[in-house]
Amino acid sequence: MTEQTLTAASNKLLCKVLSIKNLTPSVFQVLLEPKAPVSFKAGQYLQIYLSDSDKRPFSIASAPTDTLLELHIGGNVTDNYASQALAHLRDNSEVLVQVGLGEAYLRQGERPVLLLAGGTGFSYVASIAKTLMTAQDPRKVLLYWGLRQESGLYYQEELAAWQAALPQLQIVPVVQEPTASWQGRSGLVHEVVLADLADLSAYDIYIAGPFPMVGAVRDAFLAQGAVRQYMYADAFAWL
Numbered sequence: 001m002t003e004q005t006l007t008a009a010s011n012k013l014l015c016k017v018l019s020i021k022n023l024t025p026s027v028f029q030v031l032l033e034p035k036a037p038v039s040f041k042a043g044q045y046l047q048i049y050l051s052d053s054d055k056r057p058f059s060i061a062s063a064p065t066d067t068l069l070e071l072h073i074g075g076n077v078t079d080n081y082a083s084q085a086l087a088h089l090r091d092n093s094e095v096l097v098q099v100g101l102g103e104a105y106l107r108q109g110e111r112p113v114l115l116l117a118g119g120t121g122f123s124y125v126a127s128i129a130k131t132l133m134t135a136q137d138p139r140k141v142l143l144y145w146g147l148r149q150e151s152g153l154y155y156q157e158e159l160a161a162w163q164a165a166l167p168q169l170q171i172v173p174v175v176q177e178p179t180a181s182w183q184g185r186s187g188l189v190h191e192v193v194l195a196d197l198a199d200l201s202a203y204d205i206y207i208a209g210p211f212p213m214v215g216a217v218r219d220a221f222l223a224q225g226a227v228r229q230y231m232y233a234d235a236f237a238w239l
């Protein structure tokens, strides 16, 4: 099958591995250059084929208008999910991926947007936030990002730029196990949201993070008024 046929059939294509670099000691930014045109929606994911029978999903951090595909891989996972994918990316100058997967992509509309990320779930909300910024979307946007330690924060310059470009964007980092010097919010990220927003019924809610977090969020948010139809998370399909 030619590359063009692969792409036309299934958005499956080869990508050149351009770079792999640390964002934190345990999270890596991977830049892939597609060898044929790709299309996806903000908030979708791709799968990297480690073999014919082993494919791993990773959120796409790029906006659909970007030329390169950016991934954030790593985090506190104790299994080999991320490390095996990283080894594959390091060992191969080209990798096979399938792009444009998932139903938790950004919807148009006028309802305020709540973006909730746990750890590397930030990749997912980054794509959505960049897209809203590029479109100068007028919706109110709240971005809560939960991390175990403040040393896990990355993308600080980019976040400041998004904030400057989209004044109605509010960014709230939440550290689960803060040091004494941490000045910001602390605890589990979804519990901070529940403390800040008494009624979640008005929000379009986009969620990514570890499965136990997404499960806890779904139940707790529904109990605080969130509307199931307006809650988006691809992890729901795995729970």
Ligand SMILES: Cc1cc2nc3c(=O)[nH]c(=O)nc-3n(C[C@H](O)[C@H](O)[C@H](O)COP(=O)(O)OP(=O)(O)OC[C@H]3O[C@@H](n4cnc5c(N)ncnc54)[C@H](O)[C@@H]3O)c2cc1C
Residues within 6 Å of the ligand: 045, 057, 058, 059, 060, 071, 072, 073, 074, 075, 076, 077, 081, 082, 102, 117, 118, 119, 120, 121, 123, 124, 146, 147, 148, 175, 176, 187, 188, 189, 190, 208, 209, 210, 211, 212, 213, 216, 234, 235, 238
């Ligand atoms: C569709 C899809 C896309 C994926 N995309 C990626 C990707 O782009 N990159 C990647 O590395 N992996 C990805 N994964 C795999 C997996 O989801 C991640 O490995 C996982 O989200 C990594 O979390 P972490 O270790 O960074 O978060 P952690 O450091 O474990 O947690 C971060 C924060 O989440 C909250 N949290 C964690 N556990 C709980 C809990 N039990 N209850 C309540 N809150 C909790 C806390 O606020 C915590 O501080 C993906 C999986 C799927 C199915």
